[in-house]
Amino acid sequence: MRILVAAVAVVFALPAAAQEKPFQPVVEALVREVLVPAYDAFAATAAEQAALTAALCEAPSQAALDAARGGFGALIGAFAGIEPYRFGPAARENRYERLFFWPDRRGRGLRQVQGIIGGEDDTAVGVESLANKSVAVQGLPALEFVLFGTGSDELATIGGFRCDYGATIAGAIAAVGEVMAAEWNAEFAGTMLNSGPDNDAYRSDAEALQDILQAAATQMELTGTQKLAAVVRYSPEAARPKRAAFWRSGQTLPMVSANVATVRSILEGGVGDLLEDDVSLRGALFELSQIDRALTPLLEDGRPFVELAVDPDAHRRLAFAVSPAAAAQALIAERIQGALGLVAGFNALDGD
Amino acid sequence: MAGGAASLIPFRAAGADEALFLAGCRLSDGQDAAALFDGAGAIVAVSPIDARGHGGAVSPDRRVGVLFARRPGQFAVVFDLNARRRVGAFAPPAERRFAGHGAFSSDGRLLYATENDFEAERGVVGVYDVAAGYRRVGEFATHGVGPHEMLLMRDGETLAVANGGIATHPDFPRMKLNLPFMEPSLALIRASDGELLARAALPERLHKLSIRHIAEAGGAEIWLGMQFEGPPDERVPLVGRFHRDRGIVLNEGWGGAYARLDQYVGSVAASRDGATVVTTSPRGGMALEWDVATRRLRAEHRLADVSGVAAQGSAGFILTTGQGLIAPADAPVLATDVAWDNHIRAV
Numbered sequence: 001m002r003i004l005v006a007a008v009a010v011v012f013a014l015p016a017a018a019q020e021k022p023f024q025p026v027v028e029a030l031v032r033e034v035l036v037p038a039y040d041a042f043a044a045t046a047a048e049q050a051a052l053t054a055a056l057c058e059a060p061s062q063a064a065l066d067a068a069r070g071g072f073g074a075l076i077g078a079f080a081g082i083e084p085y086r087f088g089p090a091a092r093e094n095r096y097e098r099l100f101f102w103p104d105r106r107g108r109g110l111r112q113v114q115g116i117i118g119g120e121d122d123t124a125v126g127v128e129s130l131a132n133k134s135v136a137v138q139g140l141p142a143l144e145f146v147l148f149g150t151g152s153d154e155l156a157t158i159g160g161f162r163c164d165y166g167a168t169i170a171g172a173i174a175a176v177g178e179v180m181a182a183e184w185n186a187e188f189a190g191t192m193l194n195s196g197p198d199n200d201a202y203r204s205d206a207e208a209l210q211d212i213l214q215a216a217a218t219q220m221e222l223t224g225t226q227k228l229a230a231v232v233r234y235s236p237e238a239a240r241p242k243r244a245a246f247w248r249s250g251q252t253l254p255m256v257s258a259n260v261a262t263v264r265s266i267l268e269g270g271v272g273d274l275l276e277d278d279v280s281l282r283g284a285l286f287e288l289s290q291i292d293r294a295l296t297p298l299l300e301d302g303r304p305f306v307e308l309a310v311d312p313d314a315h316r317r318l319a320f321a322v323s324p325a326a327a328a329q330a331l332i333a334e335r336i337q338g339a340l341g342l343v344a345g346f347n348a349l350d351g352d
Numbered sequence: 353m354a355g356g357a358a359s360l361i362p363f364r365a366a367g368a369d370e371a372l373f374l375a376g377c378r379l380s381d382g383q384d385a386a387a388l389f390d391g392a393g394a395i396v397a398v399s400p401i402d403a404r405g406h407g408g409a410v411s412p413d414r415r416v417g418v419l420f421a422r423r424p425g426q427f428a429v430v431f432d433l434n435a436r437r438r439v440g441a442f443a444p445p446a447e448r449r450f451a452g453h454g455a456f457s458s459d460g461r462l463l464y465a466t467e468n469d470f471e472a473e474r475g476v477v478g479v480y481d482v483a484a485g486y487r488r489v490g491e492f493a494t495h496g497v498g499p500h501e502m503l504l505m506r507d508g509e510t511l512a513v514a515n516g517g518i519a520t521h522p523d524f525p526r527m528k529l530n531l532p533f534m535e536p537s538l539a540l541i542r543a544s545d546g547e548l549l550a551r552a553a554l555p556e557r558l559h560k561l562s563i564r565h566i567a568e569a570g571g572a573e574i575w576l577g578m579q580f581e582g583p584p585d586e587r588v589p590l591v592g593r594f595h596r597d598r599g600i601v602l603n604e605g606w607g608g609a610y611a612r613l614d615q616y617v618g619s620v621a622a623s624r625d626g627a628t629v630v631t632t633s634p635r636g637g638m639a640l641e642w643d644v645a646t647r648r649l650r651a652e653h654r655l656a657d658v659s660g661v662a663a664q665g666s667a668g669f670i671l672t673t674g675q676g677l678i679a680p681a682d683a684p685v686l687a688t689d690v691a692w693d694n695h696i697r698a699v
Contacts, residue, residue, distance in 0.1 A: 091583040094532040105521055105529055106473065135532045191585070200585040200611055226524060345657035346378070346674025346691040347618055347634035352406065352422060352452065 021340060023205035024193070026270040030212055031189050034269045038081035038262070039089075039181040045071075045078035046170075046177035053143075053170040056155060057163040065156040068166075069147055069249070075173070076251040079140060080258030082180075084219035084266070087211050088191070088201075089183040095176050097135040102245055103226055109136035113145050120161040127171045141246070143169040148248040209271075210342040216266040217333035223259045224325025227252070232309060232318040241309035252305045253298055256321075260288050263328065271336065280335035287331065290324035372396070372433065374417045375660055375672060376405020376693035385690075386419040386429055388436055388699075391664060393678035393686035399438040401429055406452035407501065408697030411460045416482070417699060418454065418463060423500075424522050425450030428465070430486065433699055442486035444478055447471060449522060453501040453695075456482075457543055458508030464543065466499040466513060467491070470521045473530070475499030477511065477541065492546025496537045497530070500564040505572065510549060511541045512574050512594075516562040518581070531581050536563045538574060538594045552599045561588055567629060569622035570644040572596065575629045577617030590617050591631050591642065603642070606649050612636045618659040618694050625666050632671065634659040634694070639671060655679065662696040672696055 052071040056064040079099065082090070090096040101109055112134055116124045123129050130138050146152065146166035155163055192211075195202035202208045231244045231252075244252040267285055272278050294317045298308055308314040337343050371391035377398075379385050384404050388397040404422040410433070411417070417431040428450060430440040444450050444467055454465035463480040475494030480486045494502075496515020503512050517536030519529045536559070540549040554561050565577035574594040582588070590610050592602035614635035622629050622644070629642040634657050641651040660672030668681025672692035679685045 087584060097532045101532070103524055103527070103529065105524065200587065201583075222527075226527070230523060345634050345637075347657055347659035347694050348614075348616070348674075352618065352694050 021206070021274050023209045023274070023340075026274055027205050027208045027212070028193055029270040030209075030266065031192050034265050035082075035085065035212070036181075036184050036189055038078075039177075039184045042078040042082050043174070043177040043181035045075050046174040049075045049143075050167070050170040050174040053147075053163075053167045057159045057167050060155060060157055060159045060163065062156040065147075065153075068155075072144065072147055072249055073251055073254060075143075076140065076246060076249070076255050077258045080255050081262050083259065084215035084262060085212075086215065088188045089180040092183075094135050095180060097139070098131075098176055099139045099173060100141070101136045101139055102141060103230075103243075104136060104141065108134065109139075109141050110145065112137045113142045113149075116165060117146070117151070117162050125161070125164045125168050127168055127175055130168050130172050138169055138172045140173065143173065144246055144249050144251075206340075206342055209340070210337065210344075212266060213271070213332060213337050213340075213342060214344070216263045217329050217337070219259055219263055220325050220329035220332065223256055224322050224329065227256055227259075228318060228325065229322045232315055232322070236310045236312050236315040239309040239315060241306040244305060244309070247305040250305060253295055253308075257292065257295055257299060260291050263332075264288050267332070267336075271340075275336070275339055277339070280331050280339065284328045284331040284336065287324035287328035291321045291328075294318070294321040294324075371664060371670075372699035373662055373670065374408040374410065374419060374431065374433075374697045374699060375695065376401075376408075376419055376422070377690040378404065378693070380689040386431065386438070387690070388417075388431070388433070389678065391670070391680055392683050393670075393680055393688070395688065395690075397431075397436040399429065399431070402427065405429075405693055407454065407695045409454045409456055409463060410697055410699050411456045411482070412458060413460055414699050416456075416460075417697065418456075419697075420450045420452050420454055420465065422693070423449060423452045424468065424470075424520065424525070425452055428454070428486075440485065442480065445488060448476065448478060448491075450478075451475070451499050455502055455504040455511065458504065462489075462543075464502060464504070464511060466494065466502045468498065468520065473497055473519045473521075475513070475515055477502065477513065477546070490546075492541065493548075494541070495539045495548050495551055497535070498562075501566050503566055503568060503574075504543065505540075505568055505574075507572070509543055511543045512566055512568070513539045513541060514563045514566050514576070515539060516564045516579075517559070518562055528581070531560065534559050534562065534581065536561060536578075538563055538566070538576065538600065540596060550596045552594055554600060558588060558602075561590075565617060565620040565631075567620040567622040569629050570626045573644075575620055575622065575631075575642070575644075576600070577620035577631045579617060580615040582615075584615055587611060588615075590615065590633075591620075591640070593647070603647060603649075609638075609640055609649055609652055612638050612652070613640075619661050619696075621661040621663055621669060621696075623667050623669065624663045627667060628669075630661050630669050630671075632658045632661050634674060659694040660692050660696040662698040664698070670696065670698075 049071045052068045056068045192208045377387050386399045389395045405419045406422040409418045420428045432439045448467040451466035465478045467476045467478045476491045479490040481489045494513045498516040498518040500516045501514045515537045517534040537553045539551045560581040562579045567575050576592045587607045589602040594600045613633035616635040617631050618634045619632045632639045637656040639653040643650045657674035664670040664681040671679040674691045676688045
């Protein structure tokens with residue numbers, strides 16, 4: 001019996017635009033020149049951070065602590081280079097969340113990290129043992145608390161448990177960075193570049209490009225709504241700076257700025273070659289430059305983020321940056337992807 | 353509009369089929385709406401709503417239809433199905449959000465809605481008194497996180513709830529806040545007092561397989577349509593069945609078909625004769641037709657952005673797509689200029 005007899009007669013494929021465009025060279029340029037180098041850079045930076053943290057524990061000093069703290073800023077910058085991509089190796093074994101479980105609305109991470117430090121929980125020392133614990137105690141936010149949170153100044157004089165836990169986290173981050181970079185180089189870059197009916201991840205080059213562009217759009221949405229709007233809210237009095245990612249280490253705004261740079265590198269990675277009219281691409285790049293314009297004086301300000309977020313002048317700048325982030329997201333998700341025939345279906349949204 | 357629409361045969365006159373269906377949609381001018389259409393696909397009523405609609409519920413006497421807002425939902429609209437017009441709306445309390453689905457009690461006096469208690473990260477069933485203008489008269493636990501679809505089983509006493517396992521919060525619209533900790537489950541709950549009758553979870557290796565959509569078919573079995581939050585190239589079963597005495601059994605062995613669904617089942621429906629279940633995948637653009645007696649995949653149908661599906665006639669189904677198509681069981685496919693939302697509720 002042909003239950004769905006009427007439907008059988010109707011066969012649709014991707015919109016015509018998506019079939020005709022030569023997506024493959026653009027996917028290849030993005031993968032080889034933007035994504036894989038970003039994973040390589042994160043792996044290298046994470047290895048450096050692991051070495052700096054281990055050195056601090058071996059010979060505690062103010063200089064060693066400053067070096068480890070300085071390295072953390074570089075690590076956040078390198079992470080921002082891979083932050084948009086939740087597909088591929090990052091999606092395996094909860095690696096993304098192991099690195100960056102955020103937003104942590106219920107404070108899962110902080111409470112447990114404090115508990116581990118307070119209770120000197122030995123099972124949190126040693127990368128393999130730590131891997132069996134909650135993802136919220138083995139990533140960048142946990143390492144930030146160890147290096148910058150309450151009590152961290154003692155790391156300059158005493159190694160001890162807190163330092164050993166920090167070195168373990170840094171080692172775990174480096175291990176995740178290494179395996180992701182290795183898988184991208186050995187296998188997943190090839191998966192993205194060789195779409196087809198037998199490829200379980202990508203049936204077409206259009207799907208591969210859609211993943212990358214959608215990642216850029218989603219990053220701008222997350223940066224605008226969660227990293228900025230949810231923190232600055234509607235007035236300096238209402239601002240909640242401690243909701244921000246990495247406020248303890250002063251990396252909140254450098255990370256936003258690095259997010260913008262990453263999205264820019266995606267947009268400048270060859271998509272323009274596919275567009276007959278690049279007005280939406282230029283528009284998105286303009287919006288990114290507006291975010292930079294708003295934030296540059298704050299990046300040079302030097303005050304901690306908790307003070308900046310409640311200062312009226314700085315707050316005005318932070319609030320201003322929300323609009324171009326939303327505009328960039330809309331231009332990428334609707335106009336650019338629309339022009340390329342890469343818009344997700346009406347009913348393809350998450351979880352409905 | 354979808355390519356190929358010009359070749360479709362025009363719709364038949366309204367009234368050719370007595371059946372009536374309730375669904376959310378987006379009109380061509382971008383306005384979200386609740387709509388009623390007949391069995392030939394002709395739209396007979398449209399009512400603007402403030403945000404995207406999602407799942408519907410129809411009272412046992414078929415006089416009242418309720419359409420819930422898409423999650424996180426802050427309203428539901430009520431229709432007089434005889435007069436074919438909207439007669440009211442109601443909202444969840446401030447500390448709850450509708451999850452998009454619900455069901456009437458067997459006597460039609462209560463409406464049950466899946467809701468998110470977002471501060472506590474737990475699912476609840478909100479209980480609403482129909483005669484009192486949908487006043488909320490109570491709630492009980494769904495015994496899981498992130499409930500989505502719920503149905504009243506044919507025994508008239510048992511609610512089946514799909515606990516998707518994904519925590520969300522209105523402060524972080526639609527972000528998934530607990531993927532590493534997901535524990536999806538299917539719960540059977542006594543409608544009269546909220547007592548948990550049975551609960552089944554998936555094996556640990558499949559803890560990211562979100563159980564979201566359900567339909568009852570054949571011998572009190574609940575068919576499950578799932579969405580996988582793990583890697584896109586990991587092959588997992590996306591369809592399964594739950595029985596109170598047997599727990600969850602996944603429909604294994606159809607990896608080739610699952611590979612075309614992009615890890616996403618959007619809707620599940622059973623035919624009135626109970627012989628067939630259809631699962632749709634809007635991301636994959638596929639509708640799968642399952643034989644209930646043998647639990648085997650009978651056919652795959654390609655249809656872009658297909659999601660809405662409901663029983664039509666004794667053995668068939670009506671399907672809708674986000675691109676505007678309505679595909680009735682035994683009438684020509686109709687192209688409309690509205691985007692149809694995920695679900696259809698047969699009146």
